Structure formats: structure tokens, C-alpha cells
Amino acid sequence: MFLQTLVTGLSIGGIYALMAVGYSLIFSVLSFSNFAHGAVIMLGAYIGLALATKLHLGLGLVAAGSVVGAGILSVCNERVAYAALRRRRAPSLYLMISAMGCSVFLENMVYATIGSRFYAFPEFFGRRVVSVGGSTLSLLDLFAFAVSIGAILALHLFITRTKMGIAIRAGVNDMTMCSLMGVNTDRLIAVVFFLAGAFAGVAGVFLGIRYFVYPTMGWVTNKAYIAAVIGGLGSLPGALIGGLVLGVLETLVSTYVSSVLRDVFSFTMLIALLIWLPNGLMGHETEDKV
Amino acid sequence: MNPGANPPGRCLEVKGLHVHYGSIHALHGADLHVDRGEIVCVVGANGAGKSTLMWAIAGVLPLTGGSIALNGAPLPARAHEIVTLGVCLVPERRRLFTALSVRENLIMGAVRRTDRDGIALDMEKCFELYPVLKERIDQRSGTLSGGEQQMLAVSRALMGRPSVLLLDEPSLGLAPLVTDALFDTILRIRDEGVTVLLVEQNALLALDIGDRGYVLQTGEIIKSAPCAELAEDPLIRRAYLGEE
Structure with missing residues (x-):
């Protein structure tokens, strides 16, 4: 029972981590909370749903389509809603308000065009399970966990090993100097939004498979925000650890205490963290010589 | 601008800048030029507009009037396009990527280049110039000492193979010995064919290594002469060299 709960927790935590990574990436580059991230996740799920139910594609192609689609939507979101503000050096509060506007707009667009119905993905995994030492683990859980970890590791390699990745970290450090090295910062920011959107696409598909696809499903990014804060906003390993910690603790609470208390627990944890550990587990105040 | 009007050897030409x-008029109508292979100094007090001039040439600050030309052609509007033409800025207070390692800072200096072999060669050249950087290659650059940070800032700019x-x-903020070594390096860089525009509050040092100099005061060039002449000018000596 415990092992089963743990794996379910890790799987949900992996999805939180995928969302938190996208959130953290954008936060670290533009220093604002992208409230439209949830809407991109939701649209990613709808794209996946359309590919699965209308074109009857397999899970691999569904996920790939959703990754590319949500990535492009995320880039468009930046171009339309943030680029002009960014160029005028608007305070990050304005970007945040613009993001909220996008989120409300996109949700209502979906209400108006697709409707408020809950849709379910076809069963990719059926009810298949794996038996380990007497406990039965769902194949979906194991798969979601493995993909989440794999994707985040790949992102880590990308930003530490490739020239583009180093340029992104340099931009996080000092965007003006990054452009003085010859980097087109508009393109750099587009790449960051594409990556965040791609992760949102994967998260959307997994959320859709696990639960349902509906217009307000993106609100679950609240959890991604908590995960990012647990790990330390802007820290990539932090987003991973934070997501997993939150997923496991939540699942333990709903299994052993009460599922009604799950969200109460998560948000209490957020408040407690913001008071006592505002830098999170992995975020550290950097000490630099002037 | 008519490219034919460009005098031979003219590298950088700033006209009526x-x-x-915001509402502060930081530079009003500055004129200056730099010929190929020169070291040109701009001296002036705090707040005279020296850094503004540099950020404007590098394309970070928008011009509200006047023009800047490189080899007779107007400079493009955006910073990353200007760097591509070989104009590299080492800004005040160095502005390293402090969260990145020494190696990553050097890679960033060459980020727009695609010649892998050339980049590796230039990195070796930087390590010959400053062996301490090689010792600290995987260290976070924010943890280097002030002098080491300046070495890295200069190396990072050189990795871009600048022409200017x-x-x-x-x-700024360097010990006298470290400063002397740095100025020797600037002379060496010039001897390798790089044109240098140097802004300094420490006028004595700058006028010592420069060929020609300009005096900038409250956003205007008030004097221009060979450095040796400026260094002897009683007005300059009183205002910037601390003589009574």
C-alpha cells in the first residue's frame, strides 16, 4: 500500500515538476509569474485530446504534437502579450496583469468554442499494472514519472552543455550583457517560452490522461507554483525536487488522512514556506563580489 | 551618410550625439572620432556622460540625435548587431555573468562565432595572457577577486575578436599594480591591431597610454588634443589630475 501511494505521489509530483520547470524558466528570465502558463497547459491537453480522439494517434505522437503545439502557443503568447511591455521596460507587475488577462481570455475562448464539457482521453494504458513485491503499481504512474524525470534531465543537459543553454543562463544573469555578446535576446526569450510551452504540453497530456480535459484544468498550476517555491523559485533542480516532494506529501495526506484536506495541506505548506524558508530548499542567496 | 566622405583610416565616427x-539630457552634441589602430581616451569627472557615450556606441542606449558610423557606414540600431561588426564593450564594473563559470563566460564572449578551432585557440591565448584564469576555469566568476574579474572581462571581450x-x-576598484598590468595589456591588444576607445576617471593613467584624448564635461566635448598635450594642459591638470 505504501509503495503504491509513493509511486502515485511521485507520478503526480513529476507532473507538478514539469509545470514548475516551465514556470521557473520564465520567472528566472523575465522575473514575473506567468499566470498564463496554466492556460497553455490546458490548450496543450486539448491539442493532445484532438490528436488522440480525432486522428486516433498513439501516445508518442499525441505527446509530440502537444509539445510542439503548446510550445508554439507559448511563443505566440509572449509575442502578443509580453514583448511590447518588455521592450518598454515595464515593471513586472504589468507583465503579470497581462498574463492574467491572457489566462482569462484563453479559458473563455475554450468555453465559447469547445464548451465546458469534461473530456477523457482514450485509455492508453488500460488498467495495466506491474507487481512489485506484493504491491500493484499502475503502468501510467510509472510511465508519467519516468517521462517527467527524463524530460527534466534532458533540459538540465541542454542548459548546461549547449551554447544556447549557456546563453539562456547568461541572459538570466544579465540580459543586457547577453545582448552585448551578440545574442539576439528576442530570439533567446522565444526559445525559453518554447521550452516552457513544450513542458506545459507534456504536463497537459499527463493531466488529461490522469483526470479529465476541461477549460479550467490549468488552475492546477497553483500546485506548480507551490512546487517551485518549495524548491526555490528560478532553480531547475529545485523545481524537480519541489514537485516530487509536494506530489508525495499530498498523496500521503489524501491516502492516510483525508482527501478533503489535500489542498488545505498544500496551501498551508506554501504559507509556512514563504514565512520560514522563502528561498526554498535549493534556492540560495548568491554572494558575489562587487 | 556618404561612405566616400570617410577619411582613410577613420574607424569610429561620432557626430552630434x-x-x-528619461528627461535627463545626458549627452548634447558630442563629436569624436577614432582612427584605426589608435588608443583614444575620453576623460572627465563623474557624471560627465562618459559611460552614457559608451552604452550609446554599443547600442544599448537609443540615440536621440546625431549619428555613429563604423568604417563610414552607420551602425545598426540593436546591440547584438553592433557586436557582430566587431565593436565590443567592456562595461564599467565589468558586468560578468557572475553565476556562470570562467569557462562559460569565455564561451559567451565567442557566442556568435562558429569557428570551433578558432574559439579554442583564442581561449588558449587568453590563458597565456592570464594563467590564473586557467586555474579557475570551472569556478563561478562571481567568486573571483576584483583583478581576476577584470582579467576575465577583458578576455571575454577578446573572445569576440573585436576590431574596436x-x-x-x-x-575602477583595482589595486595600482593590477591596474599597471592591465594597461600594459591594453597596449599589447592595440599592437595586435585592435582599435581602443578608453574612458577613464583616472586621467593620468589614461593620458599616459593614449594617442589622442577628449575631455568630456556635462555632456559636451570641451577639448580635444594629443594625450601628451592634454597631460600638460594646466586646466586639465587642475581639474582632473588633482593639482592645485
Whole structure:
């Protein structure tokens, strides 16, 4: 029972981590909370749903389509809603308000065009399970966990090993100097939004498979925000650890205490963290010589 | 601008430059030029507009009037396009990527280049110039000492193979010995064919290595002469060299 709960927790935590990574990436580059991230996740799920139910594609192609689609939507979101503000050096509060506007707009667009119905993905995994030492683990859980970890590791390699990745970290450090090295910062920011959107696409598909696809499903990014804060906003390993910690603790609470208390627990944890550990587990105040 | 009107050897030509910081008129009508292979100094007090001039040439601050030309052609509007033409800025207070390692800072200096072999060769050259950087290659650059950070800032700019190097207050916060070594390096860089525009508050040092100099005061060029002449000018000596 415990092992089963743990794996379910890790799987949900992996999805939180995928969302938190996208959130953290954008936060670290533009220093604002992208409230439209949830809407991109939701649209990613709808794209996946359309590919699965209308074109009857397999899970691999569904996920790939959703990754590319949500990535492009995320880039468009930046171009339309943030680029002009960014160029005028608007305070990050304005970007945040613009993001909220996008989120409300996109949700209502979906209400108006697709409707408020809950849709379910076809069963990719059926009810298949794996038996380990007497406990039965769902194949979906194991798969979601493995993909989440794999994707985040790949992102880590990308930003530490490739020239583009180093340029992104340099931009996080000092965007003006990054452009003085010859980097087109508009393109750099587009790449960051594409990556965040791609992760949102994967998260959307997994959320859709696990639960349902509906217009307000993106609100679950609240959890991604908590995960990012647990790990330390802007820290990539932090987003991973934070997501997993939150997923496991939540699942333990709903299994052993009460599922009604799950969200109460998560948000209490957020408040407690913001008071006592505002830098999170992995975020550290950097000490630099002037 | 008519390219035919460009005098031979003219590298950088700044004409009637106006720059505003919000409502502050930081530069009003500055004229200066730099010929190929020269070290040109701009001296002036704090707040005279020296850094503004540098940020404007590098394309970070928008011009509100006047023009800047490189080899007779107007400079493009955006910073990353200007760097591509070989104009590299080492800004005041160095502005390293402090969260990145020494190696990553050097890679960033060459980020727009695609010649892998050339980049590796230039990195070796930087390590010959500053062996201490090789010892610290995987260290986070924010943890280096002030002098080491300046070495890295200069190396990072050299990794971009500049034809024009803009140096903004390179001596700031450095010990005298470290500063002397740095200025020797600037001379060496010039001897390798790089044109240098140097902005310094430490006028004595700058006028010592420069060929020609300009005096900038409250956003205007008030004097221009060979450095040796400026160094002897009683007015300059009183205002910037601390003589009574």
C-alpha cells in the first residue's frame, strides 16, 4: 500500500515538476509569474485530446504534437502579450496583469468554442499494472514519472552543455550583457517560452490522461507554483525536487488522512514556506563580489 | 551618410550625439572620432556622460540625435548587431555573468562565432595572457577577486575578436599594480591591431597610454588634443589630475 501511494505521489509530483520547470524558466528570465502558463497547459491537453480522439494517434505522437503545439502557443503568447511591455521596460507587475488577462481570455475562448464539457482521453494504458513485491503499481504512474524525470534531465543537459543553454543562463544573469555578446535576446526569450510551452504540453497530456480535459484544468498550476517555491523559485533542480516532494506529501495526506484536506495541506505548506524558508530548499542567496 | 566622405583610416565616427536618460539630457552634441589602430581616451569627472557615450556606441542606449558610423557606414540600431561588426564593450564594473563559470563566460564572449578551432585557440591565448584564469576555469566568476574579474572581462571581450574595443573605467576598484598590468595589456591588444576607445576617471593613467584624448564635461566635448598635450594642459591638470 505504501509503495503504491509513493509511486502515485511521485507520478503526480513529476507532473507538478514539469509545470514548475516551465514556470521557473520564465520567472528566472523575465522575473514575473506567468499566470498564463496554466492556460497553455490546458490548450496543450486539448491539442493532445484532438490528436488522440480525432486522428486516433498513439501516445508518442499525441505527446509530440502537444509539445510542439503548446510550445508554439507559448511563443505566440509572449509575442502578443509580453514583448511590447518588455521592450518598454515595464515593471513586472504589468507583465503579470497581462498574463492574467491572457489566462482569462484563453479559458473563455475554450468555453465559447469547445464548451465546458469534461473530456477523457482514450485509455492508453488500460488498467495495466506491474507487481512489485506484493504491491500493484499502475503502468501510467510509472510511465508519467519516468517521462517527467527524463524530460527534466534532458533540459538540465541542454542548459548546461549547449551554447544556447549557456546563453539562456547568461541572459538570466544579465540580459543586457547577453545582448552585448551578440545574442539576439528576442530570439533567446522565444526559445525559453518554447521550452516552457513544450513542458506545459507534456504536463497537459499527463493531466488529461490522469483526470479529465476541461477549460479550467490549468488552475492546477497553483500546485506548480507551490512546487517551485518549495524548491526555490528560478532553480531547475529545485523545481524537480519541489514537485516530487509536494506530489508525495499530498498523496500521503489524501491516502492516510483525508482527501478533503489535500489542498488545505498544500496551501498551508506554501504559507509556512514563504514565512520560514522563502528561498526554498535549493534556492540560495548568491554572494558575489562587487 | 556618404561612405566616400570617410577619411582613410577613420574607424569610429561620432557626430552630434544626443542621448536622453528619461528627461535627463545626458549627452548634447558630442563629436569624436577614432582612427584605426589608435588608443583614444575620453576623460572627465563623474557624471560627465562618459559611460552614457559608451552604452550609446554599443547600442544599448537609443540615440536621440546625431549619428555613429563604423568604417563610414552607420551602425545598426540593436546591440547584438553592433557586436557582430566587431565593436565590443567592456562595461564599467565589468558586468560578468557572475553565476556562470570562467569557462562559460569565455564561451559567451565567442557566442556568435562558429569557428570551433578558432574559439579554442583564442581561449588558449587568453590563458597565456592570464594563467590564473586557467586555474579557475570551472569556478563561478562571481567568486573571483576584483583583478581576476577584470582579467576575465577583458578576455571575454577578446573572445569576440573585436576590431574596436570599448573600455569603460577598467581601473575602477583595482589595486595600482593590477591596474599597471592591465594597461600594459591594453597596449599589447592595440599592437595586435585592435582599435581602443578608453574612458577613464583616472586621467593620468589614461593620458599616459593614449594617442589622442577628449575631455568630456556635462555632456559636451570641451577639448580635444594629443594625450601628451592634454597631460600638460594646466586646466586639465587642475581639474582632473588633482593639482592645485
